[in-house]
Structure formats: C-alpha cells, structure tokens
Amino acid sequence: MKKARFYILILVAATLLQSACTKTFLELDPLDAPSEAVYFTKPEHFKAAANDFYNKMIGFRPVDGSSIYNWEDKGSDIIDGGYGWPVALNASDIYWNNPYKYLRGNNILIEKAREYTGNAADITRYVAAAYFFRAWHHFFLLKRFGGVPIDTIVVNINSPELYGPRNSRYEVIKQILSDLDVAIAGLPLEAAIAAADKGQVSQQAAKAFKARVLLYEGTYEKYVGNTTDGDGVSTGAGSKGANAANIPAYLTQAASLAADVMSYPDYKLFNDLDSLSYYYLFVLEDNLSNPKGLTKANNKEFILYSKYDYSLLQGNANLTHTGAGAPTRKLADMYTCKDGLPPSASPLFKGYAKMRDEYENRDYRMRGMVGIPGNRYWGFSSAFGANYTLANYIDLFNWPSSIKPYYPDLYNNSNTGYSNRKWSSEHPNRNDYQESYDYPQIRLAEVYLIYAEAKCELGNGSISDADLNLSVNKVRERAGVAPLTNALIAQHPGLTMLGEIRRERTIELQNENTRFTDLFRWGIAEANLNQPAEGVVIQYNGQPTEFATAVNPNNNLPIYRASVFPYGVNPANGALKLFAPPTAPMTRKNYLTSIPQDQIGINHALVQNPGY
Numbered sequence: 001m002k003k004a005r006f007y008i009l010i011l012v013a014a015t016l017l018q019s020a021c022t023k024t025f026l027e028l029d030p031l032d033a034p035s036e037a038v039y040f041t042k043p044e045h046f047k048a049a050a051n052d053f054y055n056k057m058i059g060f061r062p063v064d065g066s067s068i069y070n071w072e073d074k075g076s077d078i079i080d081g082g083y084g085w086p087v088a089l090n091a092s093d094i095y096w097n098n099p100y101k102y103l104r105g106n107n108i109l110i111e112k113a114r115e116y117t118g119n120a121a122d123i124t125r126y127v128a129a130a131y132f133f134r135a136w137h138h139f140f141l142l143k144r145f146g147g148v149p150i151d152t153i154v155v156n157i158n159s160p161e162l163y164g165p166r167n168s169r170y171e172v173i174k175q176i177l178s179d180l181d182v183a184i185a186g187l188p189l190e191a192a193i194a195a196a197d198k199g200q201v202s203q204q205a206a207k208a209f210k211a212r213v214l215l216y217e218g219t220y221e222k223y224v225g226n227t228t229d230g231d232g233v234s235t236g237a238g239s240k241g242a243n244a245a246n247i248p249a250y251l252t253q254a255a256s257l258a259a260d261v262m263s264y265p266d267y268k269l270f271n272d273l274d275s276l277s278y279y280y281l282f283v284l285e286d287n288l289s290n291p292k293g294l295t296k297a298n299n300k301e302f303i304l305y306s307k308y309d310y311s312l313l314q315g316n317a318n319l320t321h322t323g324a325g326a327p328t329r330k331l332a333d334m335y336t337c338k339d340g341l342p343p344s345a346s347p348l349f350k351g352y353a354k355m356r357d358e359y360e361n362r363d364y365r366m367r368g369m370v371g372i373p374g375n376r377y378w379g380f381s382s383a384f385g386a387n388y389t390l391a392n393y394i395d396l397f398n399w400p401s402s403i404k405p406y407y408p409d410l411y412n413n414s415n416t417g418y419s420n421r422k423w424s425s426e427h428p429n430r431n432d433y434q435e436s437y438d439y440p441q442i443r444l445a446e447v448y449l450i451y452a453e454a455k456c457e458l459g460n461g462s463i464s465d466a467d468l469n470l471s472v473n474k475v476r477e478r479a480g481v482a483p484l485t486n487a488l489i490a491q492h493p494g495l496t497m498l499g500e501i502r503r504e505r506t507i508e509l510q511n512e513n514t515r516f517t518d519l520f521r522w523g524i525a526e527a528n529l530n531q532p533a534e535g536v537v538i539q540y541n542g543q544p545t546e547f548a549t550a551v552n553p554n555n556n557l558p559i560y561r562a563s564v565f566p567y568g569v570n571p572a573n574g575a576l577k578l579f580a581p582p583t584a585p586m587t588r589k590n591y592l593t594s595i596p597q598d599q600i601g602i603n604h605a606l607v608q609n610p611g612y
Contacts, residue, residue, distance in 0.1 A: 028405070033126040035274050040112035043122040050110050050126040054199070058106035058513065059306035059439040060315035064101070065094045076515040077528045078331035078506060079324070080416050080535075080578060087584040089612055093596040095144055097323040103151045104479070106134040111154050128186025132201050132209070135158040135179040139213055142172050143292035143517055146228055146592045146609060147237025150175050165605040166595075168232065170241030174215050177576040179308040180210040190266040190303075200439075204261050208442045211257040211450045216521055217239040218250035219457065223523030228591050230610040239608070251454045258451035261303070262470070267444045271478050277477065279368030282422055285310070285437045289427045294437060303442045310436040314498075318432045319423045326479045327370050329534035329575045331510065332358065334503055335366035340482035342503070345492045352574070355546045364480040365507055369408045377426070407552045410560040414578060417536030417547060422511045440512065445475050449505045453498075461498045462486075472504050479507075522590045532579040539574030587611065 001572075030612075039045050058066055097453025109130040113123055134152070141148045147168040150174070155161055183206045190202040221242075230236015261267070270281040272294055280290045281301060287293040308315050336347035338361050348361040355373040359366060371377060408417040425435045452472040456463040465485050473483040482488070489495050497555075505518065519525040538548045538560065552559050567577035600606045 002418070014555075040091055040116065041118075043118070043607040046109060046113070046123040046126040047118075048103070050129045051100070051242075052105065052470060053129060054096075054201075056105075056133070057136070057306055057441055059441075060308060060317040060319065060435075061313075064098050066098060072085065072592050074325045076519070077333070077531065077533065078328055078510055078515060079420075080326045080328050080533045086208060089594045090596045092598045093593065095593075096141070096599060098597050099141050100151060103134060103137050103519055104154065105150060106130045106137070109155045109542075110134075119299055124186045125188055128183045129201055130204075131179045132183035132187065132206050135176045135183065135213075136209070138172055138176050138179075139216075141177070142169055143216070143520075144593050145595060147232075150604075163603045166232075166237035168229065168237045168242070168606060169217075170239065170243070170246075173213070174241065174393050176213055177210065177251070180206055180213070184210070190264065199305060199307045201304055202266075204264055204266065205442055207257045207445075208261045208302075208303050208447050210452075211254045211261070211447065211454075212442070214250040214257070215450050215454055216517065217452070218254060220459065220521040221250075222247050222457070223521065224588075224591065228589055228610065230607065231400070232607065233581065235607060248416055248458065251458050255454035257469075258447045258454065261447050262451065266300070268300045269444055269478055270299050272298055275364045275480060276368050278365050279421060282440075283425045283427070283435070283437050285425070285427060285430075285435070288429065289425065289437070297440075300440060301444045302440045303444060303447070305441055305443075306439040307440055308436040310430075310434065313436070314433065315435045315437070315439075316433050317435075320430070320432050321427045321436045324420045324423050326416040326420055327510075328416055329508075329536070329573070332366070332418060333368065334507055335361075335363040335480055336503070337361050338480060338482065340476065340484060340488055341492065342495075345495065352540040352545050353543070355536075355550065363507065364478070369420065369422050369510070371421055373407050374405050377378070377421070377424075389529040404554045407554060407559060408547075409552070410547065410564065410576070411552070412555050412561075414564050414566075414576075415535065416578065417576065419584065420511070445508050448472060448475055449508060452501050454504065456498050456501050461496060463497055463501075472501060475504060475508055525591065526586050530582060532577055532581055534570060534573070535576035535578055537574045538569050538576055545574070556558035 040049070056063060107130075108129060111118075113127040138148070138150065143324075147166045149159075149161070149164055150167045153159070153161065182202055183201075187201060187203040187206050190204055193200055195200060221244075226239045226242060227241075228236070229239045230273060232238020232240065262273060270284075271277045273280045273290060274294060278300075280294075281299065283289055284294060284296055284299050286295050307313070333343055336342050337348040339346055339348050341348075343349040343358070346361075350357040350360045359370075359372050378384055386565050408415065408419065410417055423435075423437075425437070427435070430436075448471040450465065451470065452468065455467045455471075476482070477482060484490060484497075484500055486497070489497050489500065500517070504521070506515065509515075516525070519528050536547050537545050539545065548560050550559050551557065565576050565578075567580055569575065570577050589609065591608045594612040595606055595608050600608065
C-alpha cells in the first residue's frame with residue numbers, strides 16, 4: 001500500500017468523533033464504529049463531527065503531539081526561551097502532518113453534506129464550521145510553510161492529488177478566503193447560539209478570522225513580497241497568482257471586517273477588575289479565581305476560544321509556574337508610561353536604579369504580566385493562594401499570610417530577572433496541569449488592533465485620531481495609558497504611528513502565538529531576532545543597580561552573582577546578556593520552515609523552500 005502525504009487515510013467518520021464531546025461537554029448518541037454511509041444521516045451526526053474540529057486548534061492541551069499554546073512566542077525577542085525559529089531541514093514535522101489529517105475530517109463532513117437527503121438548513125451551521133476550519137488549517141500551513149498543496153477533497157490511496165505539487169501562497173490564500181466566505185454565510189450570529197453551544201464558531205468569529213488572514217497576507221505581500229516564493233520548479237512554491245493590487249484590497253477588507261465585528265454588542269473588552277483586568281482576563285475560571293468572585297460568564301472579550309473545565313477537560317499543561325517563558329529586556333521597555341510614551345521619551349519614567357522603579361507610572365499590562373520584586377503573588381496547590389489584600393484588593397478570602405514576596409534569583413540561575421504572570425493562576429485549589437481557564441483563539445482586542453494597523457497601512461503610515469479612538473485607544477484605556485494621537489507622535493520625531501500600533505499589538509498579544517508571525521510579515525525578523533536576549537539592568541548611569549547589590553530576603557543570598565552570566569552586561573544599556581549571538585543567524589529563508597524531508601521522499605513533486 002502506498003504511503004501518502006496525509007499520513008492517515010481513514011474511511012470511517014468514527015475516527016472524527018473520538019473526542020467530539022470535549023468541546024461542548026456533551027455526549028451525542030455514542031455509536032460502535034459506524035461507517036460513513038450509515039453515520040451521516042441525522043443533524044446530530046453532523047454536529048458531533050463538527051464538535052471534534054474545535055479540539056484541533058493549538059490551545060493549552062497538546063494535540064497529537066503538537067506543542068502547547070505559545071510555540072510562536074517562546075524564543076522570540078520578547079519572550080526568552082532560547083532561539084526558536086526554524087534553521088535547518090526538518091526530517092518530519094507534526095505541524096505538516098496534523099493539519100492535513102484534520103483537513104480530511106473537514107472534507108468528509110462537506111462531502112457528506114452534499115449527499116444528505118434531509119433538510120439542508122438543519123446542518124448549515126455544521127457545514128459552515130467545516131469550511132471555517134478548513135480555512136483555519138490551510139492558514140496554519142501557509143504561515144509555516146508558504147505555499148502548500150491545497151486539500152479540498154476526500155482522497156483515497158489512489159488519488160493523484162496525493163502526489164501533486166505545491167500550490168503557491170497566492171492560490172492558498174484565495175482558497176482560504178473563499179472557504180471563509182462560505183463559512184460566514186452559513187454560521188449563526190453569536191446572539192443566535194444557544195447557551196449550551198456557546199464556544200462554537202459564530203459568524204463574527206469567521207469575520208474576525210478573515211480580517212486576521214487579510215491583514216497577514218496584505219502586509220506579508222507588501223513587506224516580504226515574493227522573496228520567499230522560489231521559482232516553483234527548483235525551489236519553493238512559485239508566485240502563481242501574485243497580484244500587487246491585492247495588497248490594498250486585502251487591507252481594505254481587513255479594516256472593513258474588523259469594523260463590522262467591532263460594531264456588535266455581543267463582545268466587549270473585559271474591564272471588571274480595575275488595573276489588573278488584563279491579567280485576570282487570562283485566568284478567569286470561577287468565583288475563586290479572582291478577588292471579585294467573577295466567572296467565565298463575565299468574559300465577553302473572547303470571540304473564539306478553546307474551552308476547558310476543571311471537571312471535564314483540564315488544561316493539562318504546566319501553566320502557572322513554568323509554562324510561558326520569561327519576558328526580556330525588550331518587552332519590558334516596550335510598555336509605555338501612563339502618558340502614552342515609551343520610557344525613552346517619557347518624563348514619567350523613573351529609571352532602573354531601584355528594582356521597582358521601572359514599574360512606576362507604567363502601562364497596567366506591565367503590572368499584570370510581569371512580577372514586581374517585593375510583591376506577593378500566588379502559592380501552589382490548596383495550601384496556598386493569592387493574597388489579595390497585599391495586592392491592594394479587597395479581602396474576600398482568608399488566604400495564608402505566609403506567602404513570600406517575589407524576588408528574582410540571579411545568583412543561581414541565568415534567567416532574565418523578570419517573571420511571567422500571564423496564564424499564572426491564583427486559584428487556591430489548582431495545581432499545575434489542572435488550570436481550566438479558556439484559551440482565546442480570537443478576541444476583541446486583536447480585532448481593534450487589526451483595524452488600526454490596516455487603516456495605518458492604507459494611509460501609508462497615517463491614521464486619523466477618530467480611527468485611533470475607535471480601535472487602539474480602547475485597548476490603551478484599559479491599560480491606563482493616555483490615548484495615541486497624531487499630536488503625541490508629532491512631538492517625538494523618533495516615534496512613528498505605525499511603530500506605536502505595532503508596539504500595542506506586541507504588548508497586548510504577547511504569549512498568544514503571534515510574535516514570530518508578526519516579525520515575518522513585517523519583514524523585520526532579521527533585525528529583531530539576531531540580537532541576543534537581555535534581562536534586567538545591572539548598571540545604570542554608571543552605577544550598580546539594586547539588582548546588583550541587594551540581598552534576597554527569602555534566602556539571605558545576593559540576588560545577583562556575575563559569574564552566573566558568562567556573557568556579562570551590555571555596555572550600551574547595562575542589561576544582562578543571556579546568550580551569545582546565534583550561531584545560525586536568522587535570514588529571509590527562515591521566514592518559512594523547510595518542507596519535511598519524509599514528505600518530499602513520499603511525494604517527489606514537492607519542492608523544498610528556498611535556501612534549505
């Protein structure tokens with residue numbers, strides 16, 4: 001029997017349904033190994049098959065060996081995790097295998113819908129969901145590999161499509177957008193989704209995702225162009241279908257779709273926990289997970305999300321203590337001061353002499369996402385929990401008072417000196433691997449940022465204050481930061497409007513699988529990723545900082561020991577250097593991952609990406 005690039009050629013729909021209840025936590029008439037012929041005969045069969053699609057997005061739980069939630073952020077310039085971009089030939093790649101396996105499930109449902117003899121209206125939303133996820137997986141493949149073979153049919157082992165060439169990225173984008181148009185036409189509005197089915201994809205989610213795709217491709221084609229395409233004969237997937245007119249068209253559509261989603265009352269920014277709203281948005285589980293006793297029902301910001309539940313589907317990832325990587329010097333300096341200006345331009349910035357100085361007068365997201373030395377945070381398991389009194393919150397719970405304040409350990413460990421708080425639970429009854437808050441696939445804040453960026457790109461770097469107020473300034477308001485305006489930028493020649501919008505996107509979406517993709521589509525990955533990651537400031541204005549001289553009261557050891565950091569301190573900014581420059585520097589070829597060698601061995605029509 002021939003091996004095929006889709007790896008698993010299944011001919012029964014039962015395989016699709018092995019975890020169908022894990023999205024909506026429903027059991028839908030379990031059957032013993034039904035065949036396709038007898039299975040897709042009722043609307044509930046289509047619903048059960050469609051439910052399984054939701055389990056195939058990257059979230060907290062590993063899926064078929066896929067890495068967890070932040071694989072695109074770790075190892076970038078803002079989250080320390082070593083160098084994370086692809087630099088060599090891949091022998092095999094689960095990020096090729098899995099999407100094609102999942103596409104087969106989408107195609108089976110679409111094919112069976114054509115054969116369905118019942119009322120087509122009863123299965124419309126499930127068919128639309130199949131088109132949505134077919135677009136979702138093709139987009140995942142496009143971002144990683146560029147042009148790939150388009151898969152829209154249910155193949156068998158003799159299908160010639162298994163051994164066909166790659167489609168160009170332009171052809172793949174055309175297919176993605178076409179599938180999303182079908183999905184948008186058939187999906188229900190959020191308001192029409194029953195309470196028991198909340199979490200299923202809505203029409204607005206499909207529009208928001210299409211806006212994401214359009215912004216990505218519009219900027220990729222603008223800043224990267226065809227430099228990663230290859231000729232399609234000896235390298236790459238070629239440039240068939242490329243059209244410069246698509247760039248403004250895509251950006252215009254992205255802004256229009258974002259504006260449409262922004263207009264619905266179904267969604268709003270989560271802003272119910274004062275200056276720490278951004279932090280609690282990501283760990284909101286039940287009334288014990290936050291100081292005001294809110295639940296997931298209070299979160300209207302997530303437009304599409306992976307659902308988790310403590311009793312039915314836990315996150316199964318090490319989230320609270322080691323799961324997200326540490327912020328770098330670059331990220332810390334990207335948070336603006338309350339006047340809306342970066343530290344380099346703001347008179348409110350207090351410098352680095354004391355450990356807590358750089359946190360003063362800053363964006364609330366910095367306080368919410370980065371541990372402040374001397375503050376008390378979460379403990380571990382049911383014996384500990386957050387001390388909301390010490391965190392300046394009302395005392396709702398009788399937490400233990402023995403939780404030690406946080407201080408970085410730069411004496412034994414060569415870390416950045418910053419601790420990550422995103423995805424770190426303060427629930428008193430949760431251990432690692434048990435956290436059960438939802439994972440956002442698309443949320444309203446991103447839609448605001450899509451709108452602002454698309455408008456600014458269309459304006460060649462300019463955007464009106466009115467458009468800023470409709471979009472990015474809503475995000476800044478939650479962060480306690482002054483509005484972004486043209487007048488503010490005009491006072492500081494070193495700042496650009498597009499640069500500030502990109503800054504907002506970086507801060508808002510950090511650790512949500514966006515950073516590598518953004519650097520690639522902006523065409524600036526080489527400049528950003530070839531610089532070694534840095535940590536806290538050890539020398540400031542010619543003097544040692546408190547990090548360099550203080551003793552950790554938790555263990556009576558110095559916080560910092562120079563010998564732990566073999567690369568020393570950057571003389572330009574006094575920050576700890578964490579690594580030597582990369583031995584394999586980022587180049588334009590690394591914007592795309594190599595096509596897996598085992599796939600090329602199976603299908604000789606596949607041509608490798610340029611430079612590999």
